[in-house]
Amino acid sequence: MLASFPGCSKKVDGPVENTPVAPVLTTNTVTAILTVSATCGGVVTSDGGAVVTARGVCWGLMTGPQISDSHTVDGTGTGSFTSLVTGLLSDTIYHIRAYATNSAGTSYGNELSFRTLKPEVYSIADIDGNLYPMMKIGDQYWLKKNLRVTRYRNGDPIARVAVDAQWKILTSGAFCSYDNLTTNDTLYGSLYNWYALIDSRGLCPEGWHVPSNAEWENLESFLGGNLVAGGKMKSTGTLEQGSGLWFLPNTGATNASGFTGLPSGYRINYGTYYSMGNVGYFWSASDTATVNAWNYILDANNSELKTIFNLKTNGFSVRCCKD
Numbered sequence: 244m245l246a247s248f249p250g251c252s253k254k255v256d257g258p259v260e261n262t263p264v265a266p267v268l269t270t271n272t273v274t275a276i277l278t279v280s281a282t283c284g285g286v287v288t289s290d291g292g293a294v295v296t297a298r299g300v301c302w303g304l305m306t307g308p309q310i311s312d313s314h315t316v317d318g319t320g321t322g323s324f325t326s327l328v329t330g331l332l333s334d335t336i337y338h339i340r341a342y343a344t345n346s347a348g349t350s351y352g353n354e355l356s357f358r359t360l361k362p363e364v365y366s367i368a369d370i371d372g373n374l375y376p377m378m379k380i381g382d383q384y385w386l387k388k389n390l391r392v393t394r395y396r397n398g399d400p401i402a403r404v405a406v407d408a409q410w411k412i413l414t415s416g417a418f419c420s421y422d423n424l425t426t427n428d429t430l431y432g433s434l435y436n437w438y439a440l441i442d443s444r445g446l447c448p449e450g451w452h453v454p455s456n457a458e459w460e461n462l463e464s465f466l467g468g469n470l471v472a473g474g475k476m477k478s479t480g481t482l483e484q485g486s487g488l489w490f491l492p493n494t495g496a497t498n499a500s501g502f503t504g505l506p507s508g509y510r511i512n513y514g515t516y517y518s519m520g521n522v523g524y525f526w527s528a529s530d531t532a533t534v535n536a537w538n539y540i541l542d543a544n545n546s547e548l549k550t551i552f553n554l555k556t557n558g559f560s561v562r563c564c565k566d
Contacts, residue, residue, distance in 0.1 A: 285341025389432025407514025495546030
C-alpha cells in the first residue's frame with residue numbers, strides 16, 4: 244500500500260514571461276550633405292519584445308549624441324526609416340546616430356560623423372549686370388535665382404513681347420514679365436519661351452547653360468527622388484503668414500538644398516498669365532518633339548518635383564547650371 248503524505252502536491256510550471264529589452268538598430272549612411280542639412284536614418288532590426296514607440300536620429304558636435312540633443316522623430320515600429328536633418332551650421336563636423344525607444348528604454352545605432360558643406364559666397368553676373376548667388380548641390384553648381392536677363396550673351400536684345408496675339412505665334416526667342424509688370428522680374432525673374440533658351444547667342448551668363456533633363460534628374464536624385472525633392476527646393480513661408488511668397492499650404496517646404504524655388508507662375512502659349520504664388524515652372528533644354536519640351540514644376544500643394552512637357556511657346560522660368 245502506498246503511503247500518503249498530507250500537504251504535499253506536485254509543482255506545475257506556468258508560462259514564462261519574457262522581460263523586454265531595448266531595441267536593436269543600425270544607423271544609415273549620411274547622404275545629401277548640404278550647407279545646413281543632410282539625410283540619414285536607420286534600420287530597427289528588433290523591437291526587444293516591446294513596441295518601438297519612437298525612432299529617429301540624434302546629432303551634435305560631440306561624440307555620443309543622445310535624444311536629449313537635437314533629434315528627429317520618424318515614426319514607430321521596426322524596419323527602415325529616413326531622417327531629414329536640418330538647422331545645421333555650414334562647414335561643421337557633426338556626430339550622428341540612430342535611436343529607437345520602447346518600454347525598456349532607448350538604444351542607439353552605430354555612430355557616424357560628417358562635415359556640412361562650405362557656403363558659396365560669390366555671385367555670377369549676366370550681361371545686364373544682374374547678380375545671381377550660386378550654390379553647389381551634389382556635384383552640380385546652380386544659380387540661386389531665376390534668370391531675368393534682357394539680352395543674349397553677345398549683347399543682342401531678347402524680344403520683350405507683351406501682346407497676347409503676338410506671343411502665341413512666336414517661333415523665335417522672347418521673354419515677358421508676369422502680368423506685364425516689370426517689377427515682378429526683380430523678385431521672381433522673367434518668363435522665357437523655349438526658343439530663347441536654345442538660341443545660339445546664349446541666354447545664361449558665360450560658363451553657364453540651361454540644364455538638360457539629365458542634369459535636372461541628377462539634382463532630383465541627389466535630393467532623395469521626385470516625391471521629396473520639391474520640398475527641399477522650395478523657399479519657405481507663405482503669403483498668408485507674411486513669411487514667404489507661396490500660398491498656403493506650401494507643403495514640405497524646407498529649402499534644404501538652397502535652391503530657393505519661387506512660385507513665379509507661367510504664361511500659356513495664348514498669352515494669359517497663371518498661378519503666381521501657386522507654382523513655379525522651369526524649362527529644361529531637352530525637347531520631346533517639334534512643338535514640345537520638358538519642364539519641371541514646384542507646387543504649393545505638395546513636396547514633389549514634377550516632370551511634364553509643354554508647348555515651346557509657353558513662358559516659364561529659367562535656372563542656369565554651370566558648364
